[in-house]
Amino acid sequence: MSATIRTVLGDIRPQELGVCNAHDHLFLRSPMLPGQQLDSLEAAAADLRTFAQYGGGAVAQWTPYGMGRNATGLLRLSQATGVHIIAATGLHQAHHYQPAVLAGIEDRLANLFINELTRDSQLRAGLIKVAGSFHHLDAHARRTMSAAASAHWATNAPIAVHLEGGTAGMEVIGLLCGELDVPPGRIILGHLNRFPDPGMHRDLAEAGVFLAFDGPSRANHSTDWLMFDCLTALVEAGHSDQVLLGGDTTVAAAQGAPGMGYLLSALRPRIERELGPDAVARIFIDNPARAFATEWP
Known part of the structure; x- marks a missing residue:
């Protein structure tokens, strides 16, 4: 069985993915982010078209269950723009949900994730998106990661992890890989630029996981200048085949964010100048194709 990447329009071969924004949001809604909701189909389409104009071919959309993913909107966007969209199941931190929502699904999380990964439903x-807490894993994180591991074993799907402030990466690896036996090559750790510690990043890379760094965002004040130091350290340490880059803009371009196009118009040229064209090809094309490709059952 050959590996494919599951997009909202169907499965594609890894070589069809193209230049990939490995972590972003087209639709998003949370009580913790008032005024930052992404709910405009037109704004998302404009952002995707700009991304495509710079050569973008795919976006991994990390908005999980219950946060306004807009499945119909994702389908329409991919059809209208020609950009591949990888959608997420999974669950974010507990405070992004009303308690009644969590109470209604906590006893069936794994089945919920599996259903959204394997059936032609809504x-x-x-991919499966889960989240840690700041410098630790709380009970909610452990519960959702356990469900994600069960869903992984049923589907082989990759698990993408929101690291709060870029922290608790080793704790995540200890739980998912150590206790739950998920292969490290099936795990993507996100937001590592928010904790710009090259030594810690090398430790994570040596465990075998993928490392996702995020571009600029008014919402989370990503630090581009330190991100390049971290990327350089990883490449020099021989881990260029584990690095991913995403926009994670979280605020619509219409509201003042740089938008997805910035990832390719500004960040990609600088990476090429500092790290060379081979590193650019790995970070934007080769690594995402491996990270998101799965031998589905």
């Missing part, structure tokens, strides 16, 4: 997901 959403065709291609």
Whole structure:
């Protein structure tokens, strides 16, 4: 069985993915982010078209269950723009949900994730998104990661992890890989630029996981200048085949954020100048194709 990448429009071969924004949001809604909701189909389409104009071919959409993913909107966006969209199942931190929502699904999380990964229902997901807490894993994180591991073993789907402030990466690896036996090559750790510690990043890379760094965002004040130091350290340490880059803009371009196009118009040229064209090809094309490709059952 050959590996494919599951997009909202169907499965594609890894070589069809193209230049990939490995972590972003087209639709998003949370009580913790008032005024920052992404709910405009037109704004998302404009952002995607700009991304495509710079050569972008795919976006991994990390908005999980219950946060306004807009499955129908994702389908329409991919059809209208030609950009591949990988949708997420999974669950974010507890405070992003009303207690009644969590109470209604906590006893069936694994089945919920599996259903969205394997059936042609309202959403065709291609990854599982879960989240840690700041410098630790709380009970909610452990519960959702355990469900994600069960869903992984049923589907082989990759698990993408929101690291709060870029922290608790080793704790996540200890739980998912150590206790729950998920292969490290099936795990993507996100937001590592928010904790710009090259030594810690090397430790994570040596465990075998993928490392996702995020571009600029008014919402989370990502630090581009330190991110390049971290990327350089990883490449020099021989881990260029584990690095991913995403926009994670979280605020619509229409509201003042740089938008997805910035990832390719500004960040990609600088990476090429500092790290060379081979590193650019790995970070934007080769690594995402491996990270999101799965031998689906």
